[in-house]
Each structure stands twice: as structure tokens, then as C-alpha cells.
Amino acid sequence: MKFIFTHVNSDLPEYIQYNFKQIRYLNPNLPIAIICHNKYLSQQNRQLLQQYNIELIKYEDLEQDDLIQDFRKVSWYKAWGIPNTQYPSPPDFVQGTTERLYALNAYLLKTKINDIFHSENDVLCYIPIVNIYNIVKNNFTKLSITKMGNQDHTFSFVYIPTPKTIYDFCLYNLEKMKLGDQHLRNKYKMDMVHEMSIAKIYEEETNNLDFFPILKTDNTFPFFNSLFDPASYGQYLGGTNNHGLGPGYAGLHHIVGREIINGKHIPCMTNNGPYINNIKLNTLHVHSKQLQNFLLKEY
Numbered sequence: 558m559k560f561i562f563t564h565v566n567s568d569l570p571e572y573i574q575y576n577f578k579q580i581r582y583l584n585p586n587l588p589i590a591i592i593c594h595n596k597y598l599s600q601q602n603r604q605l606l607q608q609y610n611i612e613l614i615k616y617e618d619l620e621q622d623d624l625i626q627d628f629r630k631v632s633w634y635k636a637w638g639i640p641n642t643q644y645p646s647p648p649d650f651v652q653g654t655t656e657r658l659y660a661l662n663a664y665l666l667k668t669k670i671n672d673i674f675h676s677e678n679d680v681l682c683y684i685p686i687v688n689i690y691n692i693v694k695n696n697f698t699k700l701s702i703t704k705m706g707n708q709d710h711t712f713s714f715v716y717i718p719t720p721k722t723i724y725d726f727c728l729y730n731l732e733k734m735k736l737g738d739q740h741l742r743n744k745y746k747m748d749m750v751h752e753m754s755i756a757k758i759y760e761e762e763t764n765n766l767d768f769f770p771i772l773k774t775d776n777t778f779p780f781f782n783s784l785f786d787p788a789s790y791g792q793y794l795g796g797t798n799n800h801g802l803g804p805g806y807a808g809l810h811h812i813v814g815r816e817i818i819n820g821k822h823i824p825c826m827t828n829n830g831p832y833i834n835n836i837k838l839n840t841l842h843v844h845s846k847q848l849q850n851f852l853l854k855e856y
Contacts, residue, residue: 558672558690560584561664562591563657565616566649569593569602573678575848577609582853583685590614592660614664622663624727628656631734634751655730655752658712662727665720675715679846680786682714683830683853684839692780694718700726701767702756703787706811708746709753710760711787713842714769725765730755771813772822773836783837789813790824790831791842795851798844828854 560580564570569591580589590612598613606613619625634652661675672694674686693701693716700723701716717723730752733741738750747754760766769785770778778784789811796803807817816822824833830853831838843851 558674558686559588559590559670560674560676560686561614561661562589562611562678563660563675564591564593564678565653565656565660566594566597567653568597568599569605570678570846572843572846572848574605575852576676576678576681577605577611579852580682581609581611583682584687587686588612592616592619592657592664616660619660619663619667622659622666624724624731625656625659625663627731628659628727628734631731632656633738651751658723658730658752659727661717662720662723665717665723669720671719673715673717675712675717676840677713677842679843679848680713680791681841681843681848681851682839683837683841684783689781689839696777696780697767699765699767701769703769703771703785704812705753705771705787705789706808706814708748708757708810710756710766710768711753711842712756713787714785714840716767716769722765725763726756726759729759729763733758772816781839783839784833785840786831786838786842787811787813788842788844789817790822790833790838791851792844793817794824794826794831794841795843795845795847798846826851 592614593616595613595615595617632652634655635649665673676682697716698718702710702712703714705711733755741747741750745758768777770781771784771787789807790813792806794804797806807814809815809818813822822833824831824838831841841851
């Protein structure tokens with residue numbers, strides 16, 4: 558078992574320090590690593606990795622992988638440039654959100670490691686991973702992520718049981734992207750093509766995904782008696798980054814957003830982390846990037 562962060566094509570974002578702080582506090586003995594470019598890494602961030610005992614996996618040692626190279630050839634995401642966000646996004650942001658999955662795939666193909674957990678860098682964990690490890694290992698045999706909306710699933714929190722499970726998705730994503738942006742939008746009625754919308758059709762066409770519970774009515778909720786945040790809980794508590802909308806935001810295009818708007822599943826922040834009606838949230842997707850406002854009060 559290992560927890561792996563990723564960040565490709567630029568230096569680490571400033572807010573990741575809070576993620577490192579909390580996950581290491583809750584998981585003092587867990588092997589934790591990050592795949593990132595050594596050449597972009599500042600001295601300050603090198604010290605951060607040392608401080609929290611985060612293994613550096615140099616992306617330079619992986620990026621000649623065939624699937625990474627093939628993805629770069631077919632991808633049009635670089636043309637989107639830098640998103641206009643409240644917290645500044647790095648260059649090639651959308652390219653990076655998908656390429657990080659290929660980075661994980663390359664590392665797992667190289668090392669043959671099973672049982673990998675991964676989260677996006679703005680997703681805070683509130684549990685020791687060991688507390689859910691046996692539950693996940695015994696009940697989740699597929700690439701495991703969270704549902705989000707009508708068109709999207711999200712890789713905000715991920716379990717990769719075997720290298721093949723992420724390889725299969727990366728290969729599928731590549732084949733779909735070869736069809737082109739407009740073709741995919743037209744065929745699948747997508748507003749935008751990215752790893753989240755392709756994950757949705759991957760589930761529909763292959764049934765090769767498992768899902769962490771986001772509502773207490775989900776069939777995997779009894780395994781945990783707790784929930785995971787795809788996006789909406791964190792957007793409600795902290796606001797969004799894309800449109801600068803403050804706390805209290807919820808969108809009808811999200812499964813959880815609809816529940817919040819209907820007065821159900823309203824999250825609140827406590828000293829022990831986020832809860833919904835006494836149900837613990839194991840993760841919080843802090844879309845505003847203000848992670849420092851949502852740390853546990855224990856330390």
C-alpha cells in the first residue's frame with residue numbers, strides 16, 4: 558500500500574503543503590510519494606518533501622513511457638492555455654489533470670505495485686488510510702473513483718488495486734481522444750472533453766469502475782458508514798476556484814449539489830473535520846484552494 562500524489566509540468570502549488578501536513582499527521586507510517594518534475598522543483602518544496610517524508614519520484618524517469626508519449630501526441634488540451642481561475646492555475650492545467658493519470662500508470666507499470674491510493678492536490682483527507690484499506694481491498698476490485706454529475710466522474714480520490722486497472726483506463730482514454738474533440742462532444746453530448754467526462758463513458762461502456770460513496774443512499778455506503786467528496790461538499794464549504802463563487806455554492810449539475818440545494822446532505826466543518834448530519838466526510842475537495850481553512854484542529 559502506498560499513497561501517491563502527482564503534479565506534472567510545473568512546480569508544486571503553494572497549498573499542497575497543507576495537504577502534506579494533514580495526511581502525514583494522520584498517517585505517520587504510510588509510504589507517501591509524489592510524481593513530479595525534478596527540474597521544476599524549488600528548494601523550498603524540496604525541503605517540504607523532506608519535512609513530511611514524501612518520496613520524490615522524478616517524472617523525468619517516466620515520461621518516455623509509450624502511453625505518455627502517445628497521449629501527448631493526440632492531446633489538444635494544451636491549446637486551452639491557462640484557465641481564468643481565482644487561485645492562479647499553472648500553464649497547461651487541463652493537460653496536466655489527465656497526464657497525471659498516465660504518470661501514475663507509467664510508475665505502476667515500472668514497479669508492479671498494487672494497492673495505490675491517490676488524491677488530487679486540493680483534496681484533504683481526514684482519516685488514516687489504514688482504517689479503510691481492508692474495506693477497500695476486500696470490496697473494490699476495479700479502478701475506484703467518485704461519481705460527480707450528469708456528465709462527469711472525478712479522480713479526486715482514487716484507489717488503484719492493480720496496474721492493469723489504470724492501464725486499461727489510460728488506453729481507453731487514448732483511443733477516445735484519437736476520435737477528436739468535436740466528435741466526442743457530438744457523439745456523447747459532452748459540454749467539455751477531459752478525463753472526468755471520459756471516465757463517465759468508460760463506466761457506461763466497460764463497467765470497469767468502482768465508486769466510493771458520496772451519499773448515504775449509495776450501495777457502497779455500508780462498507781464505510783462515511784462519505785467521500787467528489788467536489789460539491791468542498792465547494793459548498795469553501796466556494797469555487799473557477800468562478801470565484803464563495804461559500805454556500807452548489808450546482809444542479811452535480812449529484813451532491815442537487816442534494817444540497819434540496820436541503821439534504823448539508824455539510825458543516827467541525828474541529829474533527831467535515832460532517833453531514835453526523836456522517837463523517839473522509840475527504841474534502843477544497844476547490845477554492847484555501848486548504849489552510851479546513852485543517853483538523855488537533856495539531
